[in-house]
Amino acid sequence: MSSELPPSGAPPSSLPPPSPALVARLDAMRPVRTRRPALQLAIVALLSLGALAALLTQFRPRVDVDATAVVIAAIVCALAFVGELWWALVPPRGQVLPLRPAAGARVLLVWLAMLTALVVAGHDAARDPAFMRSARACLLVGTMTALIPAALCLVALRRAVELGGWRIGAVVGGAAGALGALCLELHCANTHVAHVVVAHGGAALLPIGIFAAMFAWMRR
Amino acid sequence: MSAGSGLEADLMARYCDGDRRAFDALYAAVAPRLLGFVLQLVGDRALAEDVLQETLLKLHEARDFYVRGADPLPWMFTIARHTAFDELRKKKRARVRLVEDDSRPPPEPRAELSGAPELMRANDDPAGAEALRALDSLPPAQRQALLLTKVEGLSQAEAAQRAGTTPGAIKLRAHRAYVALRKLVRR
Numbered sequence: 001m002s003s004e005l006p007p008s009g010a011p012p013s014s015l016p017p018p019s020p021a022l023v024a025r026l027d028a029m030r031p032v033r034t035r036r037p038a039l040q041l042a043i044v045a046l047l048s049l050g051a052l053a054a055l056l057t058q059f060r061p062r063v064d065v066d067a068t069a070v071v072i073a074a075i076v077c078a079l080a081f082v083g084e085l086w087w088a089l090v091p092p093r094g095q096v097l098p099l100r101p102a103a104g105a106r107v108l109l110v111w112l113a114m115l116t117a118l119v120v121a122g123h124d125a126a127r128d129p130a131f132m133r134s135a136r137a138c139l140l141v142g143t144m145t146a147l148i149p150a151a152l153c154l155v156a157l158r159r160a161v162e163l164g165g166w167r168i169g170a171v172v173g174g175a176a177g178a179l180g181a182l183c184l185e186l187h188c189a190n191t192h193v194a195h196v197v198v199a200h201g202g203a204a205l206l207p208i209g210i211f212a213a214m215f216a217w218m219r220r
Numbered sequence: 221m222s223a224g225s226g227l228e229a230d231l232m233a234r235y236c237d238g239d240r241r242a243f244d245a246l247y248a249a250v251a252p253r254l255l256g257f258v259l260q261l262v263g264d265r266a267l268a269e270d271v272l273q274e275t276l277l278k279l280h281e282a283r284d285f286y287v288r289g290a291d292p293l294p295w296m297f298t299i300a301r302h303t304a305f306d307e308l309r310k311k312k313r314a315r316v317r318l319v320e321d322d323s324r325p326p327p328e329p330r331a332e333l334s335g336a337p338e339l340m341r342a343n344d345d346p347a348g349a350e351a352l353r354a355l356d357s358l359p360p361a362q363r364q365a366l367l368l369t370k371v372e373g374l375s376q377a378e379a380a381q382r383a384g385t386t387p388g389a390i391k392l393r394a395h396r397a398y399v400a401l402r403k404l405v406r407r
Contacts, residue, residue, distance in 0.1 A: 015251050019273040025280050031238035032284040096287050096295035101386050159285035163298050163384075219302075 037090040037098070040156045045085055048149040049078075052183055055145065059187045070185060073121035077182035080114045081149070084175035088153055088168065097160055103167040107174035107208055114181055115201045122191030135199035138188055142180030142203020143210075150176040150211055161218050169215025170208050177204035232292040236283050247276070250293065254300050257382065260367050261304040261360050271307050275300040298384040301364075308360055354404035358397050365393035366401070 018026070084107065091098040100106060153172040154161070160168055181204040188200065228249060234242030254275060259268040278299050286292060355363060361383075368379035369390065376387040383390060 015248075015255065016269045016272070018247065018276060022273060022277050022280060025277070026240055026243060029238050029240065029243075029280075032236050034233070034236050034284060034286045034288050037287060091287060091290065094289075094291050096285065096290045096292060097298060099384075159282040163295075163302055 035156075041085055041089045044089065044149055044152040044156060045082055047152060048081075048179055051148045052145060052179060055183065056186055069121035073117045074182055074185050076114055076117035077178050077185055080110050081175055081178035081182060084110060084171055084178060085149065085153070088171040088175055089156055097163060098157070098171075099164055099167060100171070104170050104212075107170050110174060111177070111201075111204055111208065114178060114204060115197065118181065118185060118196050118200055119193055121185070122193060122196045134188075134190055135195060135202075138184050138190075138195070138199035139203050139206065141187070142177070142184050142200065143206055144180075145183040146173075146176035146180040146203070146207040148176075149179050150207060161215055163219075164215065165219040166212040166216035170212040172215070173208035173211030176211065177207040180204055180207065228292055229289060232283075232286055233288050236286055236288075250296060251276070253293075254296060257297060258300050258304050261301065261364055262308060263356060267307060267311070268304075271300065271304045274307075275303045278303060294381050294384065297382055301384055305360060350405060354401050357404065358400055362393045362397035362400065365390050366397040369394045370398075 087098065087100050087103070087106065089098055092100065150172055153175070157164070157168060157172070181200055184200045184203055188195075190196075190199075228246065231242045231246040231249065235246055251272060255268055255272050258271045258275070259265065262268050262271060275296070279296060282299070286295075355366070358366070364383055365379065368374045368382060369376065372379075374382065376390050379394075380387040380390045
């Protein structure tokens with residue numbers, strides 16, 4: 001897309017001088033360190049994955065399922081996490097704001113792909129009698145895990161919240177939810193399809209809605 | 221990136237480095253365009269100037285968000301658009317409060333819209349005045365889409381970049397604005 005912007009249709013006859021408030025700030029101006037999106041991406045990804053690793057040491061490890069399937073599904077979740085984090089933090093070439101077209105559709109497509117990988121990696125284990133209780137626990141653990149990258153992204157993107165609104169929130173939520181799903185994939189032993197769809201899929205979907213709504217609310 | 225936006229990117233980078241003269245040059249290069257853009261949205265010169273100042277203050281506070289080498293213009297236009305919409309919302313709320321407090325009808329929409337072409341602005345042309353009133357009553361986003369594509373003659377991609385949205389959204393808004401305008405003028 002061309003970034004050349006022709007003059008507006010109604011060029012003002014005279015330009016007002018900068019306001020006294022702005023002049024005062026300019027007089028006291030100091031150099032600022034500008035944003036480095038790739039560095040922010042590396043920091044947020046490493047801190048989030050480090051926190052996840054620390055979290056997983058507290059949980060009982062999975063021993064009763066096919067390790068290859070778990071690893072493949074975990075790789076899909078990790079790729080979804082890093083990919084969506086890229087969309088959330090790194091703007092398109094030549095742009096300042098990390099706004100992507102059809103952000104909501106992109107995030108939902110990634111979620112669908114991730115859910116497919118999680119379901120395929122699962123197996124038809126007998127339904128857990130405490131299905132709803134374990135589902136609630138998974139939703140809670142997944143969402144709490146998602147808070148880590150979401151909080152870091154919020155700090156990195158605090159200047160863009162007002163401008164990006166729900167679109168940035170949805171992408172941040174997508175990345176955060178992918179980390180939550182990764183945590184559950186590596187921790188939860190219940191791989192029944194219904195549990196995976198409702199609890200693990202829900203834990204990945206919930207942050208999308210939460211952060212899209214939160215960012216939209218913060219914009220107002 | 222075009223030569224123009226390359227210059228603005230360079231000025232913005234120097235502004236972030238604390239160069240006051242770079243800000244002055246950036247102001248001279250960008251402020252007229254921002255003011256014209258805001259004028260299209262709010263339709264009032266005094267309010268547009270306030271929005272411009274508020275936009276520049278926000279830009280100053282957020283300059284650490286700038287990514288070196290990037291074209292700062294779409295970002296600036298996005299800040300300006302959001303600031304203008306915030307001001308319009310405040311104005312609307314204030315008008316609603318005024319009407320609730322004092323059951324007088326709200327003031328008539330202005331017959332003059334600064335973003336519209338000179339030909340339509342002729343107050344002695346009743347059809348033009350009616351069209352302007354109708355244009356003024358459109359939601360700001362639709363009015364902006366219509367003005368950018370039909371009056372300024374920008375392509376949908378250019379208008380989308382200016383408005384901080386997608387070409388599809390611009391097409392839809394301009395179409396809705398056109399349909400609404402036709403209904404309003406026929407009424």
